[in-house]
Amino acid sequence: MTGRHLVLVGLPGSGKSTVGAAVAEALGRPFVDLDAVIIRRMGMPVDRIFGEFGEARFRELEREATAASLEAEPGVIAPGGGWAAQPGNLEQARRRSHLCYLRVAPGIALARAAQGPVRPLLRGGEGLARMMALLAGRESFYAQADFTVDNDHEDPATAAAEIVAWIRQADVA
Ligand code: S3P
Numbered sequence: 001m002t003g004r005h006l007v008l009v010g011l012p013g014s015g016k017s018t019v020g021a022a023v024a025e026a027l028g029r030p031f032v033d034l035d036a037v038i039i040r041r042m043g044m045p046v047d048r049i050f051g052e053f054g055e056a057r058f059r060e061l062e063r064e065a066t067a068a069s070l071e072a073e074p075g076v077i078a079p080g081g082g083w084a085a086q087p088g089n090l091e092q093a094r095r096r097s098h099l100c101y102l103r104v105a106p107g108i109a110l111a112r113a114a115q116g117p118v119r120p121l122l123r124g125g126e127g128l129a130r131m132m133a134l135l136a137g138r139e140s141f142y143a144q145a146d147f148t149v150d151n152d153h154e155d156p157a158t159a160a161a162e163i164v165a166w167i168r169q170a171d172v173a
Contacts, residue, residue: 003074003096004074004096004097004098004171005069005070005074005075005076005077005093005096005097005098006020006023006027006029006075006076006077006097006098006099006100006163006167007077007078007079007093007097007098007099007100008020008023008076008077008078008079008100008101008102009079009081009083009084009090009099009100009101009102009141009142009145010081010101010102010103010104010109010142010151011081011104011106011109011113011131011134011135011138012080012081012109012113012116012119012121012122012131012134013081013104013108013109013110013111013112013113013114013116013131014081014102014103014104014109014112014151015102015104015112015151015156015159016078016079016081016102017033017078018156019102019151019156019159019160019163020033020076020077020078021076022156022157022160023076023160023163023164023167024075024076026160026161026164027076027164027167029073029074029075029076030072030073030075030076031075031076031078032069032072032075032076032077032078033078034062034065034066034069034077034078034079034080034083035079035080037065037068037069038058038061038062038065041061041065042061045117045118046058046080046117046118046119046120047117047118047119047120047123049061050120051120055120055121059082059086062079062080062082062083062086062089063086063088063089066079066083066089066092066093067092070092070093070096070097074096077093077097081119081134081138082121082134082138084138084141084142084144085137085138085141090141090144098146098147098167098170099144099145099146099147100145100146100147100148100149100163100166101142101143101145101147101148101149102149102151102159103142103148103149103150103151104150104151104152105152106128106131106132106134106135107128107131108152109131109135110122110127110128110131113131114127121134122134146170147166147170149162149163149166
């Protein structure tokens with residue numbers, strides 16, 4: 001990935017952070033989790049940022065974290081699941097990155113997301129219906145990635161290996 005980042009897009013619970021960290025390690029590149037950057041900057045979890053400042057402010061912080069990470073040395077970047085659908089983000093990243101869509105069935109994404117931090121956009125109501133609605137609104141953005149890897153497997157190493165192989169051939173092509 002000479003000179004280019006790899007940005008992973010996909011639903012909450014698609015494995016962007018887990019698979020991204022494994023890919024970064026295999027490639028010997030830094031791994032940047034954009035939610036973690038925002039959490040550090042604000043000193044509070046995403047859920048509280050949404051609650052206290054609103055989604056619009058979170059999206060602004062996300063745009064700033066995106067710009068900073070794209071300026072840094074080439075790495076593997078995992079934004080949150082809503083990032084790809086925000087105007088301008090995909091276009092900005094594409095200039096300096098390969099984009100990969102980590103695709104999972106909404107039910108699997110939901111089960112995995114339930115084990116992590118609270119996702120404000122999934123809170124309350126019927127989880128699967130909410131996850132399916134997120135996918136319906138975002139799939140056309142995720143599909144603009146350069147390549148798609150299915151991550152329905154239990155083991156994140158499978159998707160990570162596929163991505164590493166893709167990156168290696170994309171960078172020499
Ligand atoms: C969001 C997904 C979250 C986080 C925020 C908003 C979304 O990240 O950025 O809660 O809009 O889907 P993950 O995809 O890592 O859960």
